[in-house]
Amino acid sequence: MSKSHAHRLWIIEALEMRLASPSTLTLTQRLYQSLRDWIQDGALGTGSALPSSRHLARELGLGRNTVLGAIDRLTAEGFVEARPGAGVFVAEWRAGAMTEALPESDAAATTPELSTRGQRILDFSGVLTDRHTAFAPGVPALDQFPRERWQRLLRRHHQRAPLEWHDYQQQGGVPALREALCDYLRLSRSVRCRPEQILITQGAQQGFELIARLLADVGETVWMEEPGYGGAHSCFVAAGLKTSPLEVDSEGARAANMSTGLSSPRLIYVTPSHQYPSGVTMTLPRRMALLEAARRYAVWIIEDDYDSEFRYASAPIASLQGLVDNGPVIYVGTFSKVLYPGLRLGYLVLPEALVEPFKRANARLHREGQYVAQSALAEFIAEGYFVRHVSRMRELYRRRQANLRHALAPAIALGLKLSSGQAGMHLVAELGSLELETTLVTRGREAGILLSPLSRYYSKPPGKPGLVLGYAGATETEIASAGRWLSDAWCELSCSDSG
Amino acid sequence: MSKSHAHRLWIIEALEMRLASPSTLTLTQRLYQSLRDWIQDGALGTGSALPSSRHLARELGLGRNTVLGAIDRLTAEGFVEARPGAGVFVAEWRAGAMTEALPESDAAATTPELSTRGQRILDFSGVLTDRHTAFAPGVPALDQFPRERWQRLLRRHHQRAPLEWHDYQQQGGVPALREALCDYLRLSRSVRCRPEQILITQGAQQGFELIARLLADVGETVWMEEPGYGGAHSCFVAAGLKTSPLEVDSEGARAANMSTGLSSPRLIYVTPSHQYPSGVTMTLPRRMALLEAARRYAVWIIEDDYDSEFRYASAPIASLQGLVDNGPVIYVGTFSKVLYPGLRLGYLVLPEALVEPFKRANARLHREGQYVAQSALAEFIAEGYFVRHVSRMRELYRRRQANLRHALAPAIALGLKLSSGQAGMHLVAELGSLELETTLVTRGREAGILLSPLSRYYSKPPGKPGLVLGYAGATETEIASAGRWLSDAWCELSCSDSG
Numbered sequence: 002m003s004k005s006h007a008h009r010l011w012i013i014e015a016l017e018m019r020l021a022s023p024s025t026l027t028l029t030q031r032l033y034q035s036l037r038d039w040i041q042d043g044a045l046g047t048g049s050a051l052p053s054s055r056h057l058a059r060e061l062g063l064g065r066n067t068v069l070g071a072i073d074r075l076t077a078e079g080f081v082e083a084r085p086g087a088g089v090f091v092a093e094w095r096a097g098a099m100t101e102a103l104p105e106s107d108a109a110a111t112t113p114e115l116s117t118r119g120q121r122i123l124d125f126s127g128v129l130t131d132r133h134t135a136f137a138p139g140v141p142a143l144d145q146f147p148r149e150r151w152q153r154l155l156r157r158h159h160q161r162a163p164l165e166w167h168d169y170q171q172q173g174g175v176p177a178l179r180e181a182l183c184d185y186l187r188l189s190r191s192v193r194c195r196p197e198q199i200l201i202t203q204g205a206q207q208g209f210e211l212i213a214r215l216l217a218d219v220g221e222t223v224w225m226e227e228p229g230y231g232g233a234h235s236c237f238v239a240a241g242l243k244t245s246p247l248e249v250d251s252e253g254a255r256a257a258n259m260s261t262g263l264s265s266p267r268l269i270y271v272t273p274s275h276q277y278p279s280g281v282t283m284t285l286p287r288r289m290a291l292l293e294a295a296r297r298y299a300v301w302i303i304e305d306d307y308d309s310e311f312r313y314a315s316a317p318i319a320s321l322q323g324l325v326d327n328g329p330v331i332y333v334g335t336f337s338k339v340l341y342p343g344l345r346l347g348y349l350v351l352p353e354a355l356v357e358p359f360k361r362a363n364a365r366l367h368r369e370g371q372y373v374a375q376s377a378l379a380e381f382i383a384e385g386y387f388v389r390h391v392s393r394m395r396e397l398y399r400r401r402q403a404n405l406r407h408a409l410a411p412a413i414a415l416g417l418k419l420s421s422g423q424a425g426m427h428l429v430a431e432l433g434s435l436e437l438e439t440t441l442v443t444r445g446r447e448a449g450i451l452l453s454p455l456s457r458y459y460s461k462p463p464g465k466p467g468l469v470l471g472y473a474g475a476t477e478t479e480i481a482s483a484g485r486w487l488s489d490a491w492c493e494l495s496c497s498d499s500g
Numbered sequence: 501m502s503k504s505h506a507h508r509l510w511i512i513e514a515l516e517m518r519l520a521s522p523s524t525l526t527l528t529q530r531l532y533q534s535l536r537d538w539i540q541d542g543a544l545g546t547g548s549a550l551p552s553s554r555h556l557a558r559e560l561g562l563g564r565n566t567v568l569g570a571i572d573r574l575t576a577e578g579f580v581e582a583r584p585g586a587g588v589f590v591a592e593w594r595a596g597a598m599t600e601a602l603p604e605s606d607a608a609a610t611t612p613e614l615s616t617r618g619q620r621i622l623d624f625s626g627v628l629t630d631r632h633t634a635f636a637p638g639v640p641a642l643d644q645f646p647r648e649r650w651q652r653l654l655r656r657h658h659q660r661a662p663l664e665w666h667d668y669q670q671q672g673g674v675p676a677l678r679e680a681l682c683d684y685l686r687l688s689r690s691v692r693c694r695p696e697q698i699l700i701t702q703g704a705q706q707g708f709e710l711i712a713r714l715l716a717d718v719g720e721t722v723w724m725e726e727p728g729y730g731g732a733h734s735c736f737v738a739a740g741l742k743t744s745p746l747e748v749d750s751e752g753a754r755a756a757n758m759s760t761g762l763s764s765p766r767l768i769y770v771t772p773s774h775q776y777p778s779g780v781t782m783t784l785p786r787r788m789a790l791l792e793a794a795r796r797y798a799v800w801i802i803e804d805d806y807d808s809e810f811r812y813a814s815a816p817i818a819s820l821q822g823l824v825d826n827g828p829v830i831y832v833g834t835f836s837k838v839l840y841p842g843l844r845l846g847y848l849v850l851p852e853a854l855v856e857p858f859k860r861a862n863a864r865l866h867r868e869g870q871y872v873a874q875s876a877l878a879e880f881i882a883e884g885y886f887v888r889h890v891s892r893m894r895e896l897y898r899r900r901q902a903n904l905r906h907a908l909a910p911a912i913a914l915g916l917k918l919s920s921g922q923a924g925m926h927l928v929a930e931l932g933s934l935e936l937e938t939t940l941v942t943r944g945r946e947a948g949i950l951l952s953p954l955s956r957y958y959s960k961p962p963g964k965p966g967l968v969l970g971y972a973g974a975t976e977t978e979i980a981s982a983g984r985w986l987s988d989a990w991c992e993l994s995c996s997d998s999g
Contacts, residue, residue: 026687041823077814079784094784115857116766119714123857126864143666152658159651167642167840168973188525203702203844204867210709215618219718219740235864241718241740267615285578285593315576324540337867341666345702345869358614358622365625365734368703368836370844474667 009052013060015039020061028063032071040080040091051081051089122235125457134451135483138278138427139308140474141338142397147390151340154377166372171364173356174201174348175372177379182348185382190306191319192332194350200359201375205307205335205347207367209233212268212303212331212349213240215362221267226254228458228465230277233270233305242267244460249276253283254291269295269302273321274309278429278458278469280420288321295329302330308338310391311473312424313399322350331355336378338426339391346371346378394473398426401472401480408484412491426473429455430491431465437494438466444490450483508551512559514538519560527562531570539579539590550580550588621734624956633950634982637777637926638807639973640837641896646889650839653876665871670863672855673700673847674871676878681847684881689805690818691831693849699858700874704806704834704846706866708732711767711830711848712739714861715800720766725753727957727964729776732769732804741766743959748775752782753790768794768801772820773808777928777957777968779919787820794828801829807837809890810972811923812898821849830854835877837925838890845870845877893972897925900971900979907983911990925972928954929990931965936993940967943989949982 019035020028039045052060054068061068072089075081082092115123166175173179179196186192202208209232217223219241225234227246237244245264247254254271271291273283283291295302304321312318322332332350340346351359363369381387402422409417409430420429432438438454445452455467470487472480518534519527538544551559553567560567571588574580581591614622665674672678678695685691701707708731716722718740724733726745736743744763746753753770770790772782782790794801803820811817821831831849839845850858862868880886901921908916908929919928931937937953944951954966967986971979 030687037818073814077781078817092784095788116713116715116717116720118717119857119861122714122861122864126860140667143663146666152655155658156651156655159654164642167645167842168639169836169841188529204869206866210865214615214738215621216615218615218617221615232864239713239865240738285591289594315572318577319536319573337668342668342867343666343869343871345867358618361625362618362621365621365731366709366738367705368731368841368844370703370842372842 008049009056012039012045012052013057016057016061028067029070029074032057032063032068033074036071036075037078037080040075040094045091047091047093047095049091051091053088118238118241121238125231125235125238125460134449135475135479136445136451136453136468136470136472137474138453138469138471139338139342140471141341141426142394142474143341145394145397146341147386150386151377151381154380155374158377158380159373162373162376166376169364170369170372171360172369173197173360173363174199174369175375175379177383178375181379181382185387186320186332186334186350189317189388190309190332191323192350193323193326194332198351198353198356200349200351200356200363201369202347202349202363203345203367203371204337205305205333206232206236207363208333208347208349209236209303210240211359211363211366212301212333213237213242214366215355215358216301217242217267222264223268223270224266225270225460226272226276227460228278228455229270229460230272230305230307231458233303234460237268237270246460247271249279249281251281253281253287255287265298266300268300270305271302271321272305272307274306274318275312275424277305277307278427278455280422280425280427280429282318282423283321288324291321292325292328292330300329302328303333304330305333307333307335308425310339311395311398311426313395313402314423327352339387339394340378344374346374398473401475401477402428404477404480405470405472405484408481409488412488412495415492415495417488417491417495427469427471430468430470431455432467433495435463435466438468440494441468441487441490445487448486450486452487507548508555511538511544511551512556515556515560527566528569528573531556531562531567532573535570535574536577536579539574539593544590546590546592546594548590550590552587617737617740620737624730624734624737624959633948634974634978635944635950635952635967635969635971636973637952637968637970638837638841639970640840640925641893641973642840644893644896645840646885649885650876650880653879654873657876657879658872661872661875665875668863669868669871670859671868672696672859672862673698673868674874674878676882677874680878680881684886685819685831685833685849688816688887689808690822691849692822692825693831697850697852697855699848699850699855699862700868701846701848701862702844702866702870703836704804704832705731705735706862707832707846707848708735708802709739710858710862710865711800711802711832712736712741713865714854714857716741716766721763722767722769723765724769724959725771725775726959727777727954728769728959729771729804729806730957732802733959736767736769745959746770748778748780750780752780752786754786764797765799767799769804770801770820771804771806773805773817774811774923776804776806777926777954779921779924779926779928781817781922782820787823790820791824791827791829799828801827802832803829804832806832806834807924809838810894810897810925812894812901813922826851838886838893839877843873845873897972900974900976901927903976903979904969904971904983907980908987908990911987911994914991914994916987916990916994926968926970929967929969930954931967932994934962934965937965937967939993940986940989944986947985949985951986 016035020031024031054065054072058065058068079092080094081089083089178201179199182199183194183196213236222243222245223237224247225244226249234244253276273288306320309317320332322330335347336344418431422428435456438456442452442454453469455469456464515534519530523530553564553571557564557567578591579593580588582588677700678698681698682693682695712735721742721744722736723746724743725748733743752772752775772787805819808816819831821829834846835843917930921927934955937955941951941953952968954968955963
């Protein structure tokens with residue numbers, strides 16, 4: 002028996018075994034995969050002849066096209082080559098320099114590490130958690146969203162959608178949404194704008210990313226409130242920017258101290274309506290000083306107005322953007338708090354000069370999309386459902402905040418301090434020490450209660466100890482029970498620790 | 501008449517005029533806005549007394565609460581302050597340092613410029629165009645998408661959606677989608693993966709952004725095919741990375757030359773199945789050499805497999821990712837070409853070691869979303885609608901490519917060279933000079949035909965002259981007519997120019 006005959010016999014027998022075992026793949030796929038496996042693991046070496054397709058088909062009892070399908074694919078991929086008149090042979094498929102097979106299992110050894118900035122983003126991002134518990138900050142009352150009405154709107158707008166809405170778009174968002182939003186922002190937030198200045202984004206985060214990269218170069222500085230919003234911080238770090246902390250006191254970010262001790266900024270990020278997470282509203286003199294500082298440095302202010310719809314003590318505070326005409330302010334808004342986070346829709350209100358560059362860069366970097374949802378949202382706003390939902394949620398969240406205060410009453414009586422709660426979806430509880438913070442967070446985790454440590458909202462350690470307590474997304478019962486638990490735990494630890 | 505009496509009279513009269521003019525605002529809003537305007541423009545200076553709310557209500561014929569609503573808001577915002585027993589006065593609302601009003605109209609003069617990288621992104625991004633014409637590259641046949649079935653699926657999955665799908669999510673995508681996708685990729689693309697390795701993103705661009713920032717630091721280098729995909733290029737530039745061009749010839753990116761003359765990379769970006777835009781399939785030896793180079797430098801390869809479903813000459817070429825176990829490859833896919841771009845869904849297939857960091861960073865930087873659409877898509881794939889749609893489109897695009905070749909036949913006969921067209925959604929026509937390219941593009945624009953110049957796909961000028969002709973998204977009639985126009989234009993210009 003010749004060597005090449007034995008070789009062919011081996012292939013046929015091995016293939017018979019492979020094809021006899023159960024599989025969901027087609028015969029062609031299994032034939033292809035088997036031959037490829039053997040070529041790759043060296044069982045079929047370079048230059049080996051394959052049995053002819055006619056021979057294979059006959060011996061394996063397969064249709065000729067079944068066999069040809071496999072051979073054609075191996076040929077197209079370069080594993081085998083047909084030599085006219087001679088047959089099909091395993092090709093010289095490895096690069097000239099590589100006579101040895103690639104080491105297959107040393108990936109762990111050679112795995113490149115994360116980038117420095119990647120590691121930094123992860124250091125700040127905490128662990129993945131199931132956030133559907135009491136005290137998850139920033140989560141709205143999802144069960145209260147008028148889901149059926151929303152679905153009806155989505156369905157209708159899906160049916161009506163022009164074909165091009167499914168294509169790449171470069172309009173800056175559905176015009177009807179930008180118009181409805183513009184009316185709403187002018188009226189309720191005193192934002193000064195025309196619909197053309199609005200750019201719809203896939204969430205506020207995308208807005209921060211556009212701003213960071215289009216308006217600041219690597220190594221430049223952004224001033225950020227301290228404590229502040231980690232999501233924006235991560236975007237700036239990811240964009241290669243440095244952050245400088247702006248101290249926050251009872252009047253908001255300290256504009257007076259800005260010019261000393263800080264490297265001059267390229268951007269200034271603030272949450273003037275409801276400082277995140279402290280809850281302070283920036284006073285008018287501070288706002289004016291901030292505008293003045295931005296003018297002096299010729300830089301842009303990013304006004305993140307993430308939850309100002311929910312203001313309990315008075316009408317919503319007017320936006321910083323609307324204080325002056327053509328101010329150096331980019332207003333950032335989101336539908337995550339008012340509608341629901343999974344929607345992924347937010348927006349920028351841009352100064353005229355930035356509209357066209359931002360639209361073009363957004364279309365280039367992120368692509369636009371979700372035009373059907375945008376169109377449904379336009380109707381949701383224009384028909385008044387939006388304002389009605391906001392107003393219902395404002396009442397609900399006011400009640401939930403009261404529930405939380407009530408549940409915490411025993412601790413408050415013993416000295417636990419809470420933020421004013423004039424607005425928003427969370428309260429901040431001050432704690433006496435970082436040790437207390439850590440102990441409460443750990444015990445909370447064991448009890449299934451998500452306590453967010455205030456110190457983590459500081460970019461520079463150690464930060465002040467405290468807890469950020471979201472109350473909007475949990476039911477009254479959950480708040481009452483988790484609140485009582487927290488009150489008890491705080492009383493127990495504070496009496497024993499600080500005594 | 502005392503000065504303060506005259507002052508109060510002036511306010512009342514001015515308010516009467518304001519309230520008499522038609523408006524969609526409430527009376528409280530108009531009152532608030534008028535007073536604020538006058539405070540801001542200086543007509544009501546710091547220290548001026550406002551008429552009492554009782555007086556205002558009586559004189560203007562308004563309810564007392566209507567007036568109080570406006571005064572309360574002005575108080576909350578810091579424009580006025582109540583002095584107990586004395587009344588309400590315009591506050592010292594400007595910052596101490598700022599006695600002058602802010603200059604209101606010098607924004608243009610002080611507008612900070614775009615960042616260097618922002619300008620670079622715009623330089624590459626071209627103008628905003630209506631792309632719904634013949635020859636827009638990368639646009640699928642939107643009218644052929646099974647829209648009604650898709651809407652039915654969306655509706656059903658919307659109704660079934662658990663509440664938490666509307667919340668912030670950190671799962672890496674709907675599990676059912678990751679499973680269905682994994683089966684599909686294993687079978688049709690020979691990708692080696694488990695569902696857990698898949699991270700659903702809002703389009704392939706988001707995938708590039710994650711990779712660029714998590715795996716490379718500012719100033720590091722990514723090797724990119726030249727010519728290559730501009731969308732990825734912009735993401736890398738935005739992330740502060742340098743790009744080094746990898747020459748592409750008839751076997752794909754030139755692995756042999758990699759080690760000379762290039763700074764050592766941190767990432768390598770390739771489109772091995774169907775090089776974008778040249779259309780070349782990377783040969784197996786080149787693939788092995790690429791893997792070897794990635795191992796040598798201990799860096800990751802980004803395999804962008806954007807349109808490999810549409811392969812006409814043979815079965816789809818197996819992915820680079822699947823060539824070796826635990827290879828240093830991140831596979832990037834998108835549903836923009838197979839379903840529709842406006843959907844904004846794509847995915848990464850990550851090596852095990854990167855799964856957790858990428859999930860966490862994605863939740864932090866971009867937030868996850870669109871879980872209802874993801875769930876509907878899972879069923880669309882699992883029930884076989886996806887594969888059926890791909891297969892229908894493959895036939896359609898094959899026909900459309902043939903139509904284009906037919907329409908260009910007169911030019912081809914005179915020497916116009918086209919790429920092989922074994923796969924994908926576009927052909928590349930080579931041109932004799934950059935002047936010819938420019939002239940054709942300009943004339944095309946005048947004729948309403950979108951011609952994408954090949955030279956713009958090069959990151960370093962001048963690039964080779966040519967045209968990238970998308971044929972997938974235009975009807976046969978449009979292709980025939982635009983193709984004939986192009987053939988005529990080419991013949992006319994080539995005969996007169998090169999003669």
